[in-house]
Amino acid sequence: MSNLSFRQQIFLLLAEKIDQERSIQSLYHIMTGKKSSQTIQDIKWYRLTNYFYIFPYWKESDFIKEAEELLRNHFFSTRDSRVCITEKGRRQNAVFLADYEWPLLFNGWQYGRSGPVFWKRLALYVQCISHSLAGNRTFLPVFEDPGVQQWLKTVWPKNKNEKLAAAEEMFRELHNCLQWLSPLDAVLITYRLSGSGYTGLTFQQLALLVQKDTDECYFRFQAAVHYLLEQAGYSKQLNRIAADLVQTSMLTNTTKKTLRYLNQNYSLYDIAFQRKLKTSTIEDHIVEIASEQADFPLEQYVSSKNQQLILYHSRRMQTMRLKAIKEAVQEEDIDYFSIRLTLAYYGGHHGNTR
Template sequence: MQALSFRRQMFLLLAERMNQERSIQALYHILTGKKSSQTIQDIKWYNVTYFFRMFPYWKETEFENDTNDLQYHRYIASHNNRVLITEQGRSQNDNFRTSYSWPPIYNGWLYGKSAAVFWKRTALFVQCLSQTLAGNRRFLPVFEDISVQHWLKKNWPKTIEEKQQTASVLFDELRELLGELDERDAFLIMNRLTGYHLTGQTWTQLSTRLQMSEDECHFRFLGSVHFLLEHADRSAVLRRAASGLEVWDVLTETTKKTLHYMNEGWGMERIARVRNLKRSTIEDHVVEIASEQTGFPIGDYVAKEDQNLILHHASALETKRLKVLKEAAQPKELDYFSIRLTLAFYGRDNHGQA
């Protein structure tokens, strides 16, 4: 069996989880982190938030080459524009799962964007603290992001004593936190940091030192950053680095506008008219909101008996395909919006791994 690159292996795992019900392009949007209503539905329905934004840099031409190669070597097939995983593909996944050690945390859905700002703040703070305590005031900052530098100035310790105390405490806190990670993951964090007479290593350098692909290095590094972000309250500096980041603010901007009108008591028809959008677009927004809000009033949109009927058939048939569920509910006439909304609402708490 041909050895797969890390990216291709992750695609193959995702393809299996999607239950042969989505297109290759749909999987691409999940892995690169396209924030659309359809992608949001997919990651919730199929419990694949773990894969969201795993490879935001994956170019479409490279993706096509990778998936074509997977088809050529018979790991996947395609039928009616849906990805089918072959027995060889399932066997490959089983072998990978039995030997691979996953990071304790990875959630591109919740932490995809906030983690980048969190890391910039943390890395710049460490660099400036290290250089300042060494007496060096002339150095190039690792990040020139104005908002990050503004955060640094606001949180910068004033006296030399405060700087020394902060450095000592931060060192102990990071050592304790990173000690809970796999050695390779802790290594990635420490060697991406820059300080006095110490330059953070490139992905190529880290890949060579760890004998791990750059894709996997990047994935495991992000998992470590997510871990630090999730445990930021255990460190004074990390807590400040995480402050103000909208970790849970995952709705798209256009959906937030619809939510505002919904909170005012407006119905979908009125919202669509005022916003000059199609009703189907507003329905997309409502489905997205239902997938995130625990207290969403789904009973206002779908009768309880209809919810139960949809969930029963989805479980019995092991499918999320709307057409199949609609036909299974006959003679009950269910519209696609009711099915989508129910699947979104009851799938909102899924954050499983591969």
């Protein structure tokens, strides 16, 4: 097999990133955006936010088939259920990376779930403004999402002059943003939009137009949407569309509940009792909090000495596998929770274990 699909190529790049550290299933959970404590830890520890939620639609049965195809063709092997990139796989990645032009921004962790809603709002807003100014009262909306349609009512211009001003401002803002993207990525955005006399293209139609893999078109389109979200704060119209979508805290809802108890000085065990959850589940939540908060009081859980030991052995062995680090620090009687918490804190937005 000489030509890989785009999905398989991304799989192989991710496999090299976590070589001999994680299972095939872990890769699947990262690329489809599973918000479990383990997956969140993985993307933080290995700096994989640009792979998280990259293919949310990838069915597990299809993923297994494509992974097995890569395995049969010796692009990677397995050891103790962990993915091990082969020399053939490394060469394939090197060839791909040598001339592939990455999008300006892709952050599935930050924008993976807000991006699609932002796009629905933007596309419906543009379509409705276009048809209204053309005098078209009857048309099929690009999205029939009740939440998005309700949002549109709250920002809809009151009269024709306001509509004209909004349309001109939107054009300028989009033009200013899209000129920083590659021509390909700008085309993927503009050709997806609908308006009076024009219907946006599907990803399949775009793939034929630009002669790219459909999955690659989807990836690059989402990357462009992420970039628009990133720039929304500098643009009046885009900022209105992005309002309330971008979360400042990426904690899961159940972890937010645990955080409220922590802020009231409840102990780990008291929180588990109050929430009727296992202690290990509350530990997962605390690890998630440590990875997100720069002011997390790590010393309350792990002494400075033990933190340094954990980081030293992680760097020395160039691994973040808990079992390997636990064996290296066993004489110090450091438990798994301390290791996870330390790696999470220094592997989040405020540290580096590498």
